[in-house]
Amino acid sequence: MYKxxxxxxxxxxxxxxxxxxxxxxxxQNIPPNPHQPSIKKTICILTFNDIRMEVAGNxxxxxxxxxxxxxxxxxxxxxxxxxxxxxxxxxxxxxxADHMMKRGTFKDVVVNNKDSADYIIECNLARITGKHHLPxxxxxxxxxxAVIGGVVGMGLGTAYVASIxxxxxxxxxxxxxxxxTKT
Amino acid sequence: xxxxxxxxxxxxDYEELSHPDAxxxxxxxxxxxxxxxxxxxxxxxxxxxxxxx
Numbered sequence: 001m002y003k004x005x006x007x008x009x010x011x012x013x014x015x016x017x018x019x020x021x022x023x024x025x026x027x028q029n030i031p032p033n034p035h036q037p038s039i040k041k042t043i044c045i046l047t048f049n050d051i052r053m054e055v056a057g058n059x060x061x062x063x064x065x066x067x068x069x070x071x072x073x074x075x076x077x078x079x080x081x082x083x084x085x086x087x088x089x090x091x092x093x094x095x096x097a098d099h100m101m102k103r104g105t106f107k108d109v110v111v112n113n114k115d116s117a118d119y120i121i122e123c124n125l126a127r128i129t130g131k132h133h134l135p136x137x138x139x140x141x142x143x144x145x146a147v148i149g150g151v152v153g154m155g156l157g158t159a160y161v162a163s164i165x166x167x168x169x170x171x172x173x174x175x176x177x178x179x180x181t182k183t
Numbered sequence: 184x185x186x187x188x189x190x191x192x193x194x195x196d197y198e199e200l201s202h203p204d205a206x207x208x209x210x211x212x213x214x215x216x217x218x219x220x221x222x223x224x225x226x227x228x229x230x231x232x233x234x235x236x
Contacts, residue, residue, distance in 0.1 A: 025215040030223075039233055076208045092218075099222045105230050119233060120184060127194070128218070130210035132203045165200040168210050170217040173194035174225070179236065180184040 021082040023091050023128070027102040035105070042108040044117030045097050048089035048125035048174070055173075061129045068131065075169075078130035089125050120180045127173040133166040187236055193225050 052058045060068050062080045069075075083091070093111050100109040114120055197217045204212045 021211040023215060023218055025219045030219075033230070039230065041233065043233075076203070076210075078209055078211050078214055082211070095218065096222055096226075099219070100226055100229075103226060103230075105226075106233075114184075119187070119236070121229065126192075128214065130214040130217075132201075132208060132210045132213070134208055163202075165202055168197075168199055168201045168203075168213050170197040170210065170214050171195075172214075172218060172221045173192065175192040177190040177193060177225075177229075179187040179190075179232065181187060183185060 019082075020085045021078070022086070023083075023088065023095055024098075025095065027098050030099060030102040033103045033105040039105055040107045041118040042110065042116055043100065043106050044110050044112070044114050044120045045093045045100075046112060046114075046120060046122045047087070047093050048123055050087065050089040051124045051126055051175070052128075055126045058127060058129065061131075067134070074134040075131040076134055088128065092125060092128070114182055118181070120182070121177070122180060123177040124175040126175045127171050129172075130168070130170045132168045135164060135166050137164070188232055190228060190232055193221070193228075195221050195224075 052062060061077055064077060065079050065081055067074050067076050080088075090111075097109045097111050100106065108116075110116055195217075197220075201210075201213055203209060
């Protein structure tokens with residue numbers, strides 16, 4: 001029975017972690033700008049210029065598939081491999097445009113369509129990272145003491161694991177945010 | 184293209200105790216939550232700056 005539970009968990013978590021990830025969030029509960037529509041201009045957001053490879057500290061997220069070890073602790077990272085389907089700089093530009101549209105401040109917000117815009121927003125994507133500490137108790141299946149270090153970072157689809165909180169660190173940085181016009 | 188204004192850099196670090204993503208011990212959902220907060224602040228600055236232009 002124990003083996004069935006473990007293998008079921010492994011299959012579940014392998015599928016869960018293999019799913020392509022995005023940075024899109026729900027904008028339904030974003031409140032509109034109380035002064036809207038105050039700016040009757042169309043804004044164009046260009047795909048963020050991705051400079052993450054040039055920024056110190058990002059390498060581990062861009063090259064490591066799953067977990068990192070820091071001071072004898074294990075952190076499961078948001079690996080770039082799972083973001084790869086659509087370039088992150090484009091995903092983030094779309095998300096910013098969606099959020100700005102929901103605010104309703106501007107007449108329109110478009111992505112990569114400079115010809116229709118009054119103002120163009122450009123920026124560099126310097127960092128967007130996430131990591132979650134993997135507590136030691138997660139590495140040992142309760143009641144059996146069986147070490148599951150081999151599956152560290154893959155997660156477990158059990159209610160027990162879902163109830164545990166641990167330290168999560170997220171870092172986001174944009175540089176050289178600027179406004180331009182076509183002419 | 185003609186430069187109108189520069190807003191500079193925006194950076195924010197978040198640290199908290201939280202649940203990992205459902206079914207996967209990682210933080211993709213957490214990153215989305217924090218990006219929402221990050222963009223909320225950024226957008227207000229963008230709006231204020233454009234109003235000045």
